[in-house]
Amino acid sequence: xxxxxxxxxxxxxxxxxxVHAQVTSESKLFSGAxxxxxxxxxxxxxxxxxxxxxxxxxxxxxxxxxxxxxxxxLNAKINLTSVFExxxxxxxxxxSGYQISQHLHPIVxxxxxxxxxxxxxxREVGIERLHLEQDxxxxxxxxxxxxxxxxxxxxxxxxxxxxxxxxxxxxxxxGVYLAKxxxxxxxxxxxxxxxxxxxxxxxxxxxxxxxxxxxxTRTETKNVNSIRxxxxxxxxxxxxxxxxxxxxxxxxxxxxxxxxxxxxxxAMRSKEEAHDYRYFPDPDLLPLVLDQAWVDEVRQALxxxxxAKKRRFVEKLGLSPYDAGVLVNDKETAAFYEAVIxxxxxxxxxxxxxxxxxxxxxxxRSGVALSEAPVDADKLGGLLDLVSDGTISGRIAxxxxxxxxxxxxTAADIVEAKGLRQISDTGALEAMVDKVIAENPGQVEQIKAxxxxxxxxxxxQIMKATQGKANPGMVNQLLRKKLS
Amino acid sequence: MxxxxxxxxxxxxxxxxxxxxxxxxxxxxxxxxxxGWIEQLSELDTDGVEPMTSVVAMIPPQxxxxxxxxxxxxxxxxxxxxxxxxxxxxxxxxx
Numbered sequence: 001x002x003x004x005x006x007x008x009x010x011x012x013x014x015x016x017x018x019v020h021a022q023v024t025s026e027s028k029l030f031s032g033a034x035x036x037x038x039x040x041x042x043x044x045x046x047x048x049x050x051x052x053x054x055x056x057x058x059x060x061x062x063x064x065x066x067x068x069x070x071x072x073x074l075n076a077k078i079n080l081t082s083v084f085e086x087x088x089x090x091x092x093x094x095x096s097g098y099q100i101s102q103h104l105h106p107i108v109x110x111x112x113x114x115x116x117x118x119x120x121x122x123r124e125v126g127i128e129r130l131h132l133e134q135d136x137x138x139x140x141x142x143x144x145x146x147x148x149x150x151x152x153x154x155x156x157x158x159x160x161x162x163x164x165x166x167x168x169x170x171x172x173x174x175g176v177y178l179a180k181x182x183x184x185x186x187x188x189x190x191x192x193x194x195x196x197x198x199x200x201x202x203x204x205x206x207x208x209x210x211x212x213x214x215x216x217t218r219t220e221t222k223n224v225n226s227i228r229x230x231x232x233x234x235x236x237x238x239x240x241x242x243x244x245x246x247x248x249x250x251x252x253x254x255x256x257x258x259x260x261x262x263x264x265x266x267a268m269r270s271k272e273e274a275h276d277y278r279y280f281p282d283p284d285l286l287p288l289v290l291d292q293a294w295v296d297e298v299r300q301a302l303x304x305x306x307x308a309k310k311r312r313f314v315e316k317l318g319l320s321p322y323d324a325g326v327l328v329n330d331k332e333t334a335a336f337y338e339a340v341i342x343x344x345x346x347x348x349x350x351x352x353x354x355x356x357x358x359x360x361x362x363x364x365r366s367g368v369a370l371s372e373a374p375v376d377a378d379k380l381g382g383l384l385d386l387v388s389d390g391t392i393s394g395r396i397a398x399x400x401x402x403x404x405x406x407x408x409x410t411a412a413d414i415v416e417a418k419g420l421r422q423i424s425d426t427g428a429l430e431a432m433v434d435k436v437i438a439e440n441p442g443q444v445e446q447i448k449a450x451x452x453x454x455x456x457x458x459x460x461q462i463m464k465a466t467q468g469k470a471n472p473g474m475v476n477q478l479l480r481k482k483l484s
Numbered sequence: 485m486x487x488x489x490x491x492x493x494x495x496x497x498x499x500x501x502x503x504x505x506x507x508x509x510x511x512x513x514x515x516x517x518x519x520g521w522i523e524q525l526s527e528l529d530t531d532g533v534e535p536m537t538s539v540v541a542m543i544p545p546q547x548x549x550x551x552x553x554x555x556x557x558x559x560x561x562x563x564x565x566x567x568x569x570x571x572x573x574x575x576x577x578x579x
Contacts (some may be wrong), residue, residue: 025549032552041570042560046553050560062549090500092574097500141576150572152560276498286544287537 002170003211006242011208013238014215015174016128016166019181021191022135022199023066023158029134030057030100031156037197041151049156051096056284063158064288066190067107067132068298070160073184073305074127076111078295082131084285087277093137093150101161103279106131107288113164113184114307115176116325125177126165135159160191166205166215171231178202178227179329183306187331195226202230207251208241216241217251221265224258233258237265309334317341317348326356332370339377346384354384358398362405374408375401383411391415392422395468424471426478429462432470433478436461447483455479486516 003010028035031048048055071078083105086098108130115123137155139148162181168174182193182200193200202225207218221237224230241251256265281287304312306328313324328334333355340351359380363373375383383401386392392400392415400414415421423429436458437444447454458479462470487495489508492515496503503511561567566574 027547027549027551027553032547032550033554034551040557042557042572043570044554045557045560047560048553059544059546060549061546064546088498092572092577139577140571143571144573144576146576147566147573148575148577149568150574151570152572278498281537286542289543 002172004208004238004242007246010211011238011242012211013169013234014166014207014209014218015168015234016205016218017162017164017168017174017177018203018205018220019162019164019178020135020201020203021070021160021162021181021185021193023063023132023160024189024191025060025062025066025158027060028156029060029063029132029158033156035157037199039153041149042153044153045155049095049152057100057282059285059288060158063132064107064290065298066158066188067130067160068290068295069188069302070162070185070190071108071111071130072295072299072302073188073190074108074111074113074130074162076127076130077109078290079105079107079109080290080292080295081105081287082107083287084132084282085279086282087133087279089277091136091139092148093139093152093155095137095152095155099134099136100282100285101133101279102131105287107290113177113180115173115180116310116321117173117176120321123173125167125173128163128165130160130162133159133161166207171234174204174234175227175231178230180306183329183331187303187305198225201225204230204233204237206234206237206241208238208245216245217253219251219254219256219265221256221258222268225260229258229260232260232263233265236263240265306334313348317352319348319352323352323356327352330370336370336377340381340384342381346381347388350384350388351381354380354401358401362401366405374406375404379404379408379410386411386415390422390424390471392420393468393470393472395463395472396420396422420469422471423466423469424474426474429470429474430478432462432465433458433475433482436465437482444483455483458483486519487512 003012005011022035023029025035027033028046028049031046033046033049034044036044042050046055048057068078082102084100085103087101087103088098090097106129108127110129111127113125113127115125117123135154135157137150137152139150141148143149164177168177178200182191185191186193191199195201201223204221204224205218206221207216209216219237219241221233224233237256244251255268257268258265309328310321310324313319313327314321317324319327326333327337337351337355340346340355341348359373359375362375363370368374380401383397383404386400387394387397392411396415397411400411400420403409403414404411440458440461443454443457447458455476459472459475462475463472489512492508492512493503557570561570561572564572566572
């Protein structure tokens, strides 16, 4: 348990997250307008989204399926009956005066997410619920000194609100939780998880307590839009709360805003009726009823998710949990890795070392996306084949890889053109070994006197003479035979 | 349950309806009549009765996920008291 040192002793923080994830779909939750990001102001708006009188919402089948998929991916209970309700509040970018949401009867109930922590341990975080709701429009406050500009393109886009239980205890866990949610949704294709474009937004509920005490009063920090900002907001808010309590004050339950420039949180001006949303079932929408057989079909069609993939990589391929975790985190990386091992064609561990080592290194250095890497899965596989069949040594392979990255050629071409083939011809190697032995009688004496370390020096001499092309295993063997 | 004039004023404010001071008592009386009538319903024993959400037993219709609407921003803002460059323009609402 991570505790924070205060003036009056140690404190524990308790965090629950509400994540708003934009559902991947062509059209909106209740209208046929495009759900694409961007676009000219009010171009992706139907009269339903603009809340013109008499317009009626019709539910998007895909939005429902995406929510159910995500629920199944969170190991959660799917509620066969859920109810859309109106959450009433006035704001300029909410033309109807209510958001259609699910309050008492969400489409998805309790579930679990497993966190893989950096130290190799795992933590389980409970999911309280997932419900479907509409996004609001966008207000631009900086276009005019006394006016606000409203664009409704985002209005009515499908959101999933994923509410965690207050199971998180550190900023690090929160970061891992968000990354895991994003990974699961990307595997499922239900949300692109792009926090910069706002497809994943996060509200942080945080309170502090002395270990073992009941829960303290929480604050809710709204709209934090990157994992780094979430961590900053938490660090700031936890120290603010501890300071308030230790100076004899009390925490007020309130909504706060994160200021990404200053890295601080501040209280929103509280209106007394701010939380009186007067929910009631939307009379325009009948309860959503799902068929268990359909839910089972969706479950059957789910792709392999990160946890299952990791387990398979560890149990079937013999990877370390750490390497497996690194490889499955991102759907594209995992697909790349599996394309290189090509079933059981190539050595799973060798490939894992190369992908997480030299390949990731080159990718990070050059800053290109995996899909645009000059060395694709086929080419990397070709290089590793040359290592496995002894054509080149692992040492030479690293140089060949660098060159492949530079010019996009295949490993075989480079090895051929530069004559990098490993010398595995016993006769040729033996001649070289004999020559080195003959030229260095002093060192030979020392080895025979018991200085085994010098064997490495001899190997080095031969590698130098062959520009690294000698088969190091065979050289070692020959030297041992002749010097013992 | 009964409402007084303070509650009426609060509900009116939440609904953004301007109610003159002198109408508050009258409205409180009307709302109390309605609430009293509704309360009679709770005298019925509805244990084990499924809530009826519609008079017609039907599955709500669903749409295919295709873009069939939008692309007419000028119509969207046509009735707006003020608009600039396709945006609705309202008095500044930032806190």
